Amino acid sequence: MIDLDKLVSESFSKQGLMATLGAHLTQVSDGEVHIALPFSTALSQQHGYVHAGAITSVVDSACGYAALTKAPAGFEVVTAEFKINFLRPAVGERFLAIGKVQNAGRLLTICSGEVQAFMGGSGKVIALMQATIVSVGNPPDRGQTPHGV
Amino acid sequence: MIDLDKLVSESFSKQGLMATLGAHLTQVSDGEVHIALPFSTALSQQHGYVHAGAITSVVDSACGYAALTKAPAGFEVVTAEFKINFLRPAVGERFLAIGKVQNAGRLLTICSGEVQAFMGGSGKVIALMQATIVSVGNPPDRGQTPHGV
Amino acid sequence: MIDLDKLVSESFSKQGLMATLGAHLTQVSDGEVHIALPFSTALSQQHGYVHAGAITSVVDSACGYAALTKAPAGFEVVTAEFKINFLRPAVGERFLAIGKVQNAGRLLTICSGEVQAFMGGSGKVIALMQATIVSVGNPPDRGQTPHGV
Amino acid sequence: MIDLDKLVSESFSKQGLMATLGAHLTQVSDGEVHIALPFSTALSQQHGYVHAGAITSVVDSACGYAALTKAPAGFEVVTAEFKINFLRPAVGERFLAIGKVQNAGRLLTICSGEVQAFMGGSGKVIALMQATIVSVGNPPDRGQTPHGV
Numbered sequence: 393m394i395d396l397d398k399l400v401s402e403s404f405s406k407q408g409l410m411a412t413l414g415a416h417l418t419q420v421s422d423g424e425v426h427i428a429l430p431f432s433t434a435l436s437q438q439h440g441y442v443h444a445g446a447i448t449s450v451v452d453s454a455c456g457y458a459a460l461t462k463a464p465a466g467f468e469v470v471t472a473e474f475k476i477n478f479l480r481p482a483v484g485e486r487f488l489a490i491g492k493v494q495n496a497g498r499l500l501t502i503c504s505g506e507v508q509a510f511m512g513g514s515g516k517v518i519a520l521m522q523a524t525i526v527s528v529g530n531p532p533d534r535g536q537t538p539h540g541v
Numbered sequence: 542m543i544d545l546d547k548l549v550s551e552s553f554s555k556q557g558l559m560a561t562l563g564a565h566l567t568q569v570s571d572g573e574v575h576i577a578l579p580f581s582t583a584l585s586q587q588h589g590y591v592h593a594g595a596i597t598s599v600v601d602s603a604c605g606y607a608a609l610t611k612a613p614a615g616f617e618v619v620t621a622e623f624k625i626n627f628l629r630p631a632v633g634e635r636f637l638a639i640g641k642v643q644n645a646g647r648l649l650t651i652c653s654g655e656v657q658a659f660m661g662g663s664g665k666v667i668a669l670m671q672a673t674i675v676s677v678g679n680p681p682d683r684g685q686t687p688h689g690v
Numbered sequence: 691m692i693d694l695d696k697l698v699s700e701s702f703s704k705q706g707l708m709a710t711l712g713a714h715l716t717q718v719s720d721g722e723v724h725i726a727l728p729f730s731t732a733l734s735q736q737h738g739y740v741h742a743g744a745i746t747s748v749v750d751s752a753c754g755y756a757a758l759t760k761a762p763a764g765f766e767v768v769t770a771e772f773k774i775n776f777l778r779p780a781v782g783e784r785f786l787a788i789g790k791v792q793n794a795g796r797l798l799t800i801c802s803g804e805v806q807a808f809m810g811g812s813g814k815v816i817a818l819m820q821a822t823i824v825s826v827g828n829p830p831d832r833g834q835t836p837h838g839v
Numbered sequence: 840m841i842d843l844d845k846l847v848s849e850s851f852s853k854q855g856l857m858a859t860l861g862a863h864l865t866q867v868s869d870g871e872v873h874i875a876l877p878f879s880t881a882l883s884q885q886h887g888y889v890h891a892g893a894i895t896s897v898v899d900s901a902c903g904y905a906a907l908t909k910a911p912a913g914f915e916v917v918t919a920e921f922k923i924n925f926l927r928p929a930v931g932e933r934f935l936a937i938g939k940v941q942n943a944g945r946l947l948t949i950c951s952g953e954v955q956a957f958m959g960g961s962g963k964v965i966a967l968m969q970a971t972i973v974s975v976g977n978p979p980d981r982g983q984t985p986h987g988v
Contacts, residue, residue, distance in 0.1 A: 408585035409592035412561065436557035443558035444620050445598020452594050471593050472947060473971055475624035475773040475820055475922055477800050479793045494818060495777040499946070500919060500973070502775050502818060520792060520800060522773055522820045524920055524971065526947070621798060622822055624773055624922035624969055626949050628942040643967060644926045648797070649770060649824070651924050651967060669941060669949060671922055671969045673771055673822065675798070706883035707890035710859065734855035741856035742918050743899050747892020769891050773922035 394465060396420050400457045407453065415450050415489075417457075423493040425457040430486045442482035444519075447489075447507050451476070451521050454491030455503035459525035462496040467527045469501070474523035476505070482518055484509030491523075501525045543614060545569050549606045556602065564599050564638075566606075572642040574606040579635045591631035593668075596638075596656050600625070600670050603640030604652035608674035611645040616676045618650070623672035625654070631667055633658030640672075650674040692763060694718050698755045705751065713748050713787075715755075721791040723755040728784045740780035742817075745787075745805050749774070749819050752789030753801035757823035760794040765825045767799070772821035774803070780816055782807030789821075799823045841912060843867050847904045854900065862897050862936075864904075870940040872904040877933045889929035891966075894936075894954050898923070898968050901938030902950035906972035909943040914974045916948070921970035923952070929965055931956030938970075948972045 400420045404410060410427070413435060419426035427450045429435075429442075437443040452471060459469045488508045495502045505521030549569045553559060559576070562584060568575035576599045578584075578591075586592040601620060608618045637657045644651045654670030698718045702708060708725070711733060717724035725748045727733075727740075735741040750769060757767045786806045793800045803819030844867045851857060851864045857874070860882060866873035874897045876882075876889075884890040899918060906916045935955045942949045952968030 406587040438552045438555040449594020473626040477622040704885040736853040743896020771924040775920040
């Protein structure tokens with residue numbers, strides 16, 4: 393049986409961008425992954441809020457890893473595309489990105505993503521994503537090109 | 542007359558995320574903005590390519606600033622939503638994100654975005670974005686809550 | 691107090707396309723609208739399944755009317771944009787499109803949509819939508835142009 | 840050599856929905872397909888304009904068939920997902936949907952779509968689509984279940 397937590401955390405630790413943004417993995421379960429992102433001025437847009445790109449990056453990773461928990465053993469996943477709506481400004485002390493598998497097909501996995509902003513104890517949804525993830529049979533380092541396969 | 546280059550570059554310089562990613566503004570014209578991103582391992586996903594989130598961040602900013610060049614004087618812009626397709630892995634020495642206004646309405650501006658990857662002299666399109674940007678009349682520090690860029 | 695059922699059903703009855711497709715309104719509540727679509731060969735794609743466009747049309751209407759139930763009195767709604775994923779072929783005797791408001795802003799309302807296909811008693815989700823709806827204060831027949839406002 | 844016009848027009852003639860909407864194929868070339876849609880009250884939304892769903896249906900078919908012209912011989916195509924922005928109301932005597940391949944991968948083909956509305960001689964772009972089309976190797980009647988187009 394696959395150790396999902398190990399599978400995801402090993403891959404996550406190789407994502408230089410997640411370290412650069414200060415994001416960390418907080419939960420891995422079958423079909424659902426959570427990633428936390430503390431506020432930092434290094435992530436800001438021009439008004440001091442967190443940039444939509446940083447928010448998008450963490451929820452993209454959360455969706456991709458949610459898909460990975462449902463992929464056949466030995467498969468990799470790559471994001472084919474996503475769409476994201478920003479409901480309100482990314483104002484908060486910390487953010488939580490949640491990726492969930494909605495449908496896992498043989499080839500394409502559809503995920504929904506959500507980002508919550510927390511200020512003190514209470515959270516608000518600030519972004520909603522819908523993503524299409526491709527399962528790739530051959531590891532990319534053997535010559536396969538994961539995107540746009 | 543508005544100095545578009547000044548308008549965009551002053552706002553860009555306040556985006557902490559762009560500095561964190563190592564991105565810089567390379568061209569501002571009426572309805573079109575270019576942002577360059579050199580490769581760095583600090584931007585990687587698990588296979589060493591540039592993470593989709595970093596690619597998305599720069600093309601989101603390029604689309605937002607393209608919209609800003611078309612916005613009425615004194616207006617701010619915020620990203621309402623976007624969709625992005627990844628055509629191939631983000632492999633390259635440097636990347637160029639191009640945002641172009643397709644239609645500037647009174648309230649909503651529709652932009653298309655493209656990211657090219659360069660290895661040596663030749664470039665390839667690696668991502669395509671379609672974005673909806675909102676023009677906001679009141680500066681955010683007077684109680685308006687824009688979201689996104 | 692607004693009679694939501696009356697508000698939505700009067701508008702729905704003016705949508706020529708819904709009659710052409712054979713769709714009918716089955717539920718209106720605050721923030722959620724259901725539209726049913728029976729199978730017909732008049733809606734087919736080349737393999738005899740229901741065309742993605744017919745599926746999209748009914749869930750677009752369901753999302754738009756869900757947004758209308760949350761709009762200020764006297765406001766109209768128009769679809770700014772949406773994204774839809776098709777999870778499996780539209781095979782079934784009847785289809786049910788469900789639109790739900792996820793966030794109702796002053797200007798933009800974000801809805802999620804889902805289409806279920808029924809064969810006998812059991813249903814399966816075949817499509818997922820994420821839509822952005824604009825609230826328009828002036829009725830379009832008074833010179834306002836609802837889309838791309 | 841494949842007769843692209845024959846390939847597309849034979850499939851198009853089986854799409855019951857296109858006949859129901861009154862759409863017809865006007866151009867097929869390598870990587871680009873045009874579909875025309877005359878105005879009809881049978882296609883209306885509540886204000887008498889053409890419903891976003893009818894506009895979406897024809898540009899979805901145009902994108903799908905553009906992808907088909909680039910698919911390997913014997914392959915079918917199905918729409919995995921798309922996103923569409925509506926720039927202005929669908930007001931016109933006739934509409935032209937144009938689907939173009941932006942990138943044809945082994946598995947996924949990315950298309951851009953555009954719909955123009957014509958009143959008298961002049962046309963205006965009213966909608967922009969970005970679509971992901973899947974190439975399916977096994978004909979659907981042999982047990983494969985494509986979705987979409």
